[in-house]
Amino acid sequence: EGPLVDAWPTASYQQLFADLPVKKSATSPLKVEVTPNDVAKDAERLLRRFVQQAYRRPVSPQEEVRFLPLVQNALKTGSSFAEAMVTGYTAVLTSPGFLYLQDQPGRLDDYALAERLAFFLWNSPPDAELLALAKAGRLHEPAVLRQQTDRLLDDARSQRFVSAFLDYWLELRKVGVTNPDENLYPDYYLDDHLVESAGDETRLFFGELLKRNLPARHVASSDFVFVNERLAKLYELPPVIGAQFRKVSLPANSVRGGLLTQASVLKVTANGTTTSPVVRGAWMMERILGRKPPKPPASVPAVEPDIRGATTIRQQLESHRKQESCAACHVKIDPPGFALESFDVVGGYRKAYRAIDGKEREVGFGKNGQKFAFHNALPVESQGQFNKRNFADIREFKALLLQDERQLARNLVGQFTVFATGAPIGFADRPKVEKLLDAAQTEGYGVRTLVHGLVSSDLFLNK
Numbered sequence: 001e002g003p004l005v006d007a008w009p010t011a012s013y014q015q016l017f018a019d020l021p022v023k024k025s026a027t028s029p030l031k032v033e034v035t036p037n038d039v040a041k042d043a044e045r046l047l048r049r050f051v052q053q054a055y056r057r058p059v060s061p062q063e064e065v066r067f068l069p070l071v072q073n074a075l076k077t078g079s080s081f082a083e084a085m086v087t088g089y090t091a092v093l094t095s096p097g098f099l100y101l102q103d104q105p106g107r108l109d110d111y112a113l114a115e116r117l118a119f120f121l122w123n124s125p126p127d128a129e130l131l132a133l134a135k136a137g138r139l140h141e142p143a144v145l146r147q148q149t150d151r152l153l154d155d156a157r158s159q160r161f162v163s164a165f166l167d168y169w170l171e172l173r174k175v176g177v178t179n180p181d182e183n184l185y186p187d188y189y190l191d192d193h194l195v196e197s198a199g200d201e202t203r204l205f206f207g208e209l210l211k212r213n214l215p216a217r218h219v220a221s222s223d224f225v226f227v228n229e230r231l232a233k234l235y236e237l238p239p240v241i242g243a244q245f246r247k248v249s250l251p252a253n254s255v256r257g258g259l260l261t262q263a264s265v266l267k268v269t270a271n272g273t274t275t276s277p278v279v280r281g282a283w284m285m286e287r288i289l290g291r292k293p294p295k296p297p298a299s300v301p302a303v304e305p306d307i308r309g310a311t312t313i314r315q316q317l318e319s320h321r322k323q324e325s326c327a328a329c330h331v332k333i334d335p336p337g338f339a340l341e342s343f344d345v346v347g348g349y350r351k352a353y354r355a356i357d358g359k360e361r362e363v364g365f366g367k368n369g370q371k372f373a374f375h376n377a378l379p380v381e382s383q384g385q386f387n388k389r390n391f392a393d394i395r396e397f398k399a400l401l402l403q404d405e406r407q408l409a410r411n412l413v414g415q416f417t418v419f420a421t422g423a424p425i426g427f428a429d430r431p432k433v434e435k436l437l438d439a440a441q442t443e444g445y446g447v448r449t450l451v452h453g454l455v456s457s458d459l460f461l462n463k
Contacts, residue, residue: 186366263347281337290411335384409445
């Protein structure tokens with residue numbers, strides 16, 4: 001019966017009760033009984049220490065004992081020493097001083113900087129080394145700040161940043177929200193391994209960009225992917241054996257590479273039954289190009305793809321764009337979306353849409369044990385015009401994106417800034433972003449370089 005303890009006292013026990021003796025208790029809800037040497041003195045000593053650690057900044061002697069009356073009252077009403085201390089600790093952990101960042105407007109002091117850096121790159125409070133540097137007043141020094149940024153990025157805890165940032169930026173948290181339609185996509189239905197692998201691939205890929213400081217253009221296109229057996233099959237790559245991921249070089253002229261054609265992104269931007277150039281185009285404009293489109297007019301109904309296969313989505317959108325209130329936005333949104341129409345709801349490459357209209361074609365069995373009931377309908381149309389230049393497919397569209405690597409990097413800086421500070425890039429911030437990009441240009445806008453640039457900029461150092 002766990003937890004199995006290798007050494008006593010454990011770190012968590014020491015955090016709460018230091019070296020006070022403890023024994024099992026059958027009557028306490030905590031199942032333990034802690035024996036203090038002096039109830040009043042030990043309660044005050046432990047609470048002061050706990051507040052100092054929880055608040056991540058210097059606290060006054062008055063703040064340290066602010067919750068001591070709660071502990072004393074619990075003791076008076078019959079609680080054990082351990083129960084009374086947990087009452088005080090709970091009050092500390094639900095107080096604004098612990099739950100919220102309480103930075104003052106203006107230049108961040110070293111403690112606030114330590115908080116912002118740790119929550120940015122570790123998704124957790126600053127550790128002892130960051131707090132020691134803050135106490136010494138050295139964390140704001142450029143060389144020290146750069147060294148600490150690298151230390152945090154090189155630590156295993158930076159995986160929290162990778163996961164949390166991708167959940168925000170690419171909405172990766174939604175990768176398992178929708179299920180592929182069991183009739184249209186029986187080959188994907190119930191394939192949980194594929195869904196899990198899709199999310200893992202994107203995290204590994206972005207982690208590689210950070211680790212090797214690869215250029216921001218890899219967001220749009222790369223010559224490698226991270227795949228396991230299931231993803232290699234989906235991407236129609238040479239066979240890979242097993243569930244373990246490995247870095248694989250892509251064949252020449254592959255449609256894969258970069259974030260845009262990863263299964264996770266393509267699944268997040270679909271609904272499980274159909275794909276929409278409008279949805280994918282708007283997502284790409286906002287998340288990849290940093291150009292958020294306006295909201296659609298409330299009086300205009302959404303365009304729903306025809307799963308019968310009678311009309312193409314392009315034909316439907318051409319009719320939709322005849323409305324003047326819709327045309328101005330759709331001319332920008334639709335082309336990026338059409339570039340991704342060659343990929344189905346889970347990211348498989350396709351040349352035709354699937355449809356169900358009674359013309360069933362049995363070509364195998366799905367993961368639900370039922371025969372396939374779909375057939376291939378109208379061909380996919382992935383051509384369009386972007387920045388006044390025509391493209392025929394996703395390969396040519398990526399090539400157009402790579403003609404403006406600075407915009408890809410600019411968007412990434414903006415996404416980092418919102419994630420790290422909670423504040424979007426405003427009009428007055430644009431010169432700061434351009435200065436950051438100028439400094440990163442010589443290194444090809446490396447992703448780690450962009451992180452360093454943000455951390456050392458006024459965007460990060462000020463509130």
